[in-house]
Amino acid sequence: MNQLIHKQENKTELAAQDQLRQYLTFRAGNENLAISILDVKEIIEINTITDVPMTPEYIRGVINLRGNVVPVIDLSARLGRQSSEITKRSCIVLVQVEYNEDAQLLGMLVDAVDEILEIPEANIMPPPDFGADIRTDFIQSMGRVGDEFIILLNINRVLSIKELSQLKQVAEYEGGNTNKETSFTALN
Amino acid sequence: MSDMNPALETFSQEVDELLTAMEEALLGLEGAPDDADCINSIFRAMHTIKGSSGLFGFDDVVAFTHEAETVLDRVRNGERLIDAELISVLLACKDHTAQLIQHVLFNEGEPLPEALQQQNQALIVRLTGAPAAGGMPSTQEEKADHFEVDPNTSNSSDNWVISLAFKKDALRNGMDPLSFIRYLQTLGKIIEVIITMPALPRIEDMVPEDCYLNFKIAFNSSADKKTIEDVFEFAEDDCDIHILPPNSRQEHYVQLLANLPEDQVKRLGEMLVEIGALTEKEVANTLHEQREDDDAEAKPLGERLVEKNILQQPVIEQALKKQEAVKQKINKESNYIRVDxxxxxxxxxxxxxxxxxxxxxxxxxxxxxxxxxxxxxxxxxxxxxxxxxxxLQLRMVQIGETFTRFQRVVHDVSKELGKQIQLQITGGESELDKTVVEKINDPLTHLVRNSLDHGIESPEVRVRAGKPEKGTIQLNAYHDSGRIVIQISDDGKGLDPERIVAKAIAKGLIKPDQVLSKSEIYSLIFEPGLSTKEEASNLSGRGVGMDVVKRNIEALRGSVSVDSELGQGTSVTIHLPLTLAIIDGFMVEAQQERYIIPLSMVEECVEMNSDEWQIDDVQHYVNLRGQVLPYLRLGDFFHNNKKHTRTQRESLVVVRFGEAKAGFVVDELHGENQTVIKPLGKLFENLDGIGGATVLGSGDVALILDVQGLIHHAKKRANPALALLSGV
Missing domain, CATH: 1.10.287 (Helix Hairpins)
Known part of the structure; x- marks a missing residue:
C-alpha cells in the first residue's frame, strides 16, 4: 500500500520538480538517519519498557501507549549495530507499518531525534548498490544535505512485521544456548 | 385461466416458504429426532402443498405429496421412527416436490417427463418401502364429477359440521366450490351435503357467472381443525367458512387443555389455537368483530365463540379455568433484549x-x-x-448452537462417503465467550470432518471388526478449572502409531532411532505435512488441517491433545479459555520483571526452601510431598545470558494444566489481580510461552504467561529432539 502511495507521489513530483519533501532526522548507533515525515505518527519520551523474554536483541520490549500495548524495536540493533543505551536524549518514534492489510503500530527506539529537514527532490539519489554497511534493501534513497549524505530508511522493510516475527525464533536460538538448536532447525 | 394467475402466484410463493421451512425442520430433526415441532412442521409442509395442489388440480403433486404425508403421519403418531435414512429421503422428497411444482406451473397440463416420473417412483419406494400401487392413487379416480354420500354412517352427532357460504364473485375469481369438496374427501368421509341457495334471485335476474350456492357438510374425519380449515385456505376471501368440531372432540379438547404446559400465561385464543380447537383465522376474525361493535355490551371472546357456533361451551370453560391456574402460577415472564x-x-x-x-x-x-x-x-x-x-457474562453463549450446525455436515458427508454415522451432542449448554465460539468453528469443522473421513470406517469394515454398523461421533463440552473443554471423539478405527511413526520418519520429522511415548506419537499428527491417509479425498488428507487446527486453537490461548486406541476410536480434546477479555491473574516477579499467571492454573504457592523440600538443582525438579515436580526458574529461563542475583527467599508457584503439574520459581509474589488482556500483536504471534500483556495500575506493562506454551518451550530447549511434542 505505502509503496503504491509513494509511487503516485513520485509521479506528481516529477511534474513539480522543485517540490520539497520533509524528513525527520535522528541518530541511531552513531549514524544520521531519516524517514519521511509522513511515516511518523508520534514521538514520545521513554518511560518504562517492559522486556519481552525469548525475543532477539532488536525487540526491545513493549510499552503502554495510552492503554495499548505497543512493541518497541531497537533501531540500532535492527541495523546490525550495538543495542542502544538509554540516555536522556533517547526517544521512541512511533510509526505505522502495514502487514496483511492490517496496520500495526510500532515504536522505534533511537538515540536522539534531531530535526525536520526539507530536502528538494533533486537532491535525492538512489541508494548505492553496495558498500553501505546497512542492508541495501533497508535504504530507500540517499538525501544530500549541504555536503553530507543522509540515509533515508525504507521503514516498511526495516520494520517488516513478517521478517521481524520470523527471525525471532531463529535469532533466539542463535543468541541463546548455542549447543542444542541445530537439530531443532534441522527438524524445521 | 388468466383469473387464476394471482392465485397461482400465491400458491407458488407459499410452496417455496413451506419447502424452506421443511428443509430447516428436517435438519433440525437430525439433532433432535423426537422434536415434535419439527415433525409437525414437515408434515404441515407436505400436507398444505398437497391440499393447495389439489385445489388447482395438480394431480401429480397431490399423488406424490400424499405418499410423503402418509409416511409423515405415521412418524407423527410414533409408528415410524425418524432415522438418518428417512431424513435424507425426505430431503430428496423436498427437492423433488419443488421440481414437480416447477413443472406443473410452467408446463401446465403436460404429462410429467420421464425423468421426473422415475424419480417419483424411486422416492415413493424409498419412502414407503413398497412400490407405489399401480397408477396414481385416490384423486385420479375421484375425478368424476360426483361424490358418494354414504348413507350408512348415521351418527351425525360425531361429525364435523362445515358451513360454506360462497360469495357472489367466487366463480369469477377462479374458485370452484366442487374442487374444495372433492378435495375434502381425501381427509375423511363426507356424510352429507346440504346445498342451500338463500340468495337465489329470480331466473331472469340471474347472472350465470355469479355463485349462489351455500353448502353445509357433515364430515367424518380424524383430521384436526387446522387441517380442515387449510382445505379452504384459498377460498377464504370469497367464502364464509364455519367449522364446528364434532361432539366427541369436546372431551378431547378438554383433555388437551388440562395437559397444556403451565410455563406461560396465554390468552384464551392462543390456548385454543394451541390445542387445535380453534384456528388462528377464527380467532382473528372473532377478535376483529369484537373490536368493531365497541358498544357497552362488548362480549368476551369465549362467549362470542359459543354464540357463533364455533366451539362448544364446555371447552371454553375449561380453557378459562386453565388460564386462571397458569396465571397464578406464573407472575413474571422472562425477557430478552437483542443488543448489537x-x-x-x-x-x-x-x-x-x-x-x-x-x-x-x-x-x-x-x-x-x-x-x-x-x-x-x-x-x-x-x-x-x-x-x-x-x-463478561453478557457475552457468554451456549456452545450448543455451534455443535448442532455439524448435524448437516455429518449427514451430508456420511452420505457422500457411504458411511453410516450419527452425531451425539452432550454439554451443549456449556457457555463461553461469543468471540471464542466464532473462532472455534473452523477448527471444529476440521476435526469433525477428520473423524468422518479418517476415523469412522465403512459399514462393512465395521461389521467385520465386530462394531455396530453405525459409527458414532461425539461432541462434548464441559467446564474445568476456569476453562472450557471440548471433546470430539469417534468410535472409528483409531490412530495407528506405527504408521504415524513411519510417515514422520519419511517426512524427516523424527529420527528413526527415536523412542517416543504413545502420546508423543499422537501429537505428531499436529505437525505440518503429516497425514496418514495415503490418498487425499476432497474432505481431508492433504496434511494441511491438523497443524492449522492446532495453530488456530493456540491463537485462542487454548491447547489441543489427542488420544486414541487402535481399532477403538480417537478422541481429540481442546482446552480453551472462557473469555478473551479479562481474567483473574496471579502476579509474580522475577528479575525485576512482573508476570501474570492465570489464576485458574495456579494450584498453590510454597517457599522454595531446601530445608523443606528436596530440590535437585541440576535436573530441575523438587520433591513436593513425595511428588516429582519439574520446575522452571523464570528469571534464568527468560534471560539466560544475563547475570542473576538470587534473592534470599524464592517462591515456588505450582501450576496445573489438565493432568500435569509444574513449578515456576519466582523472586516475589504480588498476589491476585484482575488482568485485562491486551493483545501483543502480530509481531509476537510466533512467540511461545507469552499469552498476552496487560497494563498494571502503575501504567507499566506486564506479560501474561501462557503456562502450557512455556512448558512446551522449556522442553524444546531441554531436549530439542522432542521439540515436536506438545503432549505433556
Whole structure:
C-alpha cells in the first residue's frame, strides 16, 4: 500500500520538480538517519519498557501507549549495530507499518531525534548498490544535505512485521544456548 | 385461466416458504429426532402443498405429496421412527416436490417427463418401502364429477359440521366450490351435503357467472381443525367458512387443555389455537368483530365463540379455568433484549479500562496510606469486580448452537462417503465467550470432518471388526478449572502409531532411532505435512488441517491433545479459555520483571526452601510431598545470558494444566489481580510461552504467561529432539 502511495507521489513530483519533501532526522548507533515525515505518527519520551523474554536483541520490549500495548524495536540493533543505551536524549518514534492489510503500530527506539529537514527532490539519489554497511534493501534513497549524505530508511522493510516475527525464533536460538538448536532447525 | 394467475402466484410463493421451512425442520430433526415441532412442521409442509395442489388440480403433486404425508403421519403418531435414512429421503422428497411444482406451473397440463416420473417412483419406494400401487392413487379416480354420500354412517352427532357460504364473485375469481369438496374427501368421509341457495334471485335476474350456492357438510374425519380449515385456505376471501368440531372432540379438547404446559400465561385464543380447537383465522376474525361493535355490551371472546357456533361451551370453560391456574402460577415472564455485538464489545473494553484505573486508584490509596479512603476504595473494587463479571457474562453463549450446525455436515458427508454415522451432542449448554465460539468453528469443522473421513470406517469394515454398523461421533463440552473443554471423539478405527511413526520418519520429522511415548506419537499428527491417509479425498488428507487446527486453537490461548486406541476410536480434546477479555491473574516477579499467571492454573504457592523440600538443582525438579515436580526458574529461563542475583527467599508457584503439574520459581509474589488482556500483536504471534500483556495500575506493562506454551518451550530447549511434542 505505502509503496503504491509513494509511487503516485513520485509521479506528481516529477511534474513539480522543485517540490520539497520533509524528513525527520535522528541518530541511531552513531549514524544520521531519516524517514519521511509522513511515516511518523508520534514521538514520545521513554518511560518504562517492559522486556519481552525469548525475543532477539532488536525487540526491545513493549510499552503502554495510552492503554495499548505497543512493541518497541531497537533501531540500532535492527541495523546490525550495538543495542542502544538509554540516555536522556533517547526517544521512541512511533510509526505505522502495514502487514496483511492490517496496520500495526510500532515504536522505534533511537538515540536522539534531531530535526525536520526539507530536502528538494533533486537532491535525492538512489541508494548505492553496495558498500553501505546497512542492508541495501533497508535504504530507500540517499538525501544530500549541504555536503553530507543522509540515509533515508525504507521503514516498511526495516520494520517488516513478517521478517521481524520470523527471525525471532531463529535469532533466539542463535543468541541463546548455542549447543542444542541445530537439530531443532534441522527438524524445521 | 388468466383469473387464476394471482392465485397461482400465491400458491407458488407459499410452496417455496413451506419447502424452506421443511428443509430447516428436517435438519433440525437430525439433532433432535423426537422434536415434535419439527415433525409437525414437515408434515404441515407436505400436507398444505398437497391440499393447495389439489385445489388447482395438480394431480401429480397431490399423488406424490400424499405418499410423503402418509409416511409423515405415521412418524407423527410414533409408528415410524425418524432415522438418518428417512431424513435424507425426505430431503430428496423436498427437492423433488419443488421440481414437480416447477413443472406443473410452467408446463401446465403436460404429462410429467420421464425423468421426473422415475424419480417419483424411486422416492415413493424409498419412502414407503413398497412400490407405489399401480397408477396414481385416490384423486385420479375421484375425478368424476360426483361424490358418494354414504348413507350408512348415521351418527351425525360425531361429525364435523362445515358451513360454506360462497360469495357472489367466487366463480369469477377462479374458485370452484366442487374442487374444495372433492378435495375434502381425501381427509375423511363426507356424510352429507346440504346445498342451500338463500340468495337465489329470480331466473331472469340471474347472472350465470355469479355463485349462489351455500353448502353445509357433515364430515367424518380424524383430521384436526387446522387441517380442515387449510382445505379452504384459498377460498377464504370469497367464502364464509364455519367449522364446528364434532361432539366427541369436546372431551378431547378438554383433555388437551388440562395437559397444556403451565410455563406461560396465554390468552384464551392462543390456548385454543394451541390445542387445535380453534384456528388462528377464527380467532382473528372473532377478535376483529369484537373490536368493531365497541358498544357497552362488548362480549368476551369465549362467549362470542359459543354464540357463533364455533366451539362448544364446555371447552371454553375449561380453557378459562386453565388460564386462571397458569396465571397464578406464573407472575413474571422472562425477557430478552437483542443488543448489537459491537456495543457489548465497547462496554467490555470500557470495563477493562475501569479495572485498570481501579487498580491505579488502589495503588495510590496504598501509597499515601489514606485510611478513610481505604473503605471507599475497597467497596469500589468489589463493585468493579462485579461489573466485570456481569459484563463478561453478557457475552457468554451456549456452545450448543455451534455443535448442532455439524448435524448437516455429518449427514451430508456420511452420505457422500457411504458411511453410516450419527452425531451425539452432550454439554451443549456449556457457555463461553461469543468471540471464542466464532473462532472455534473452523477448527471444529476440521476435526469433525477428520473423524468422518479418517476415523469412522465403512459399514462393512465395521461389521467385520465386530462394531455396530453405525459409527458414532461425539461432541462434548464441559467446564474445568476456569476453562472450557471440548471433546470430539469417534468410535472409528483409531490412530495407528506405527504408521504415524513411519510417515514422520519419511517426512524427516523424527529420527528413526527415536523412542517416543504413545502420546508423543499422537501429537505428531499436529505437525505440518503429516497425514496418514495415503490418498487425499476432497474432505481431508492433504496434511494441511491438523497443524492449522492446532495453530488456530493456540491463537485462542487454548491447547489441543489427542488420544486414541487402535481399532477403538480417537478422541481429540481442546482446552480453551472462557473469555478473551479479562481474567483473574496471579502476579509474580522475577528479575525485576512482573508476570501474570492465570489464576485458574495456579494450584498453590510454597517457599522454595531446601530445608523443606528436596530440590535437585541440576535436573530441575523438587520433591513436593513425595511428588516429582519439574520446575522452571523464570528469571534464568527468560534471560539466560544475563547475570542473576538470587534473592534470599524464592517462591515456588505450582501450576496445573489438565493432568500435569509444574513449578515456576519466582523472586516475589504480588498476589491476585484482575488482568485485562491486551493483545501483543502480530509481531509476537510466533512467540511461545507469552499469552498476552496487560497494563498494571502503575501504567507499566506486564506479560501474561501462557503456562502450557512455556512448558512446551522449556522442553524444546531441554531436549530439542522432542521439540515436536506438545503432549505433556
Amino acid at each position: 455485538a459491537a456495543k457489548l464489545g465497547y462496554l467490555i473494553n470500557l470495563v477493562g479500562e475501569l479495572v485498570i484505573s481501579g487498580a491505579a486508584m488502589r495503588l495510590m490509596v496504598d501509597k499515601h496510606g489514606l485510611s478513610d479512603v481505604d473503605d471507599v476504595a475497597s467497596t469500589m473494587s468489589h463493585l468493579v469486580e462485579d461489573i466485570r463479571d456481569t459484563a
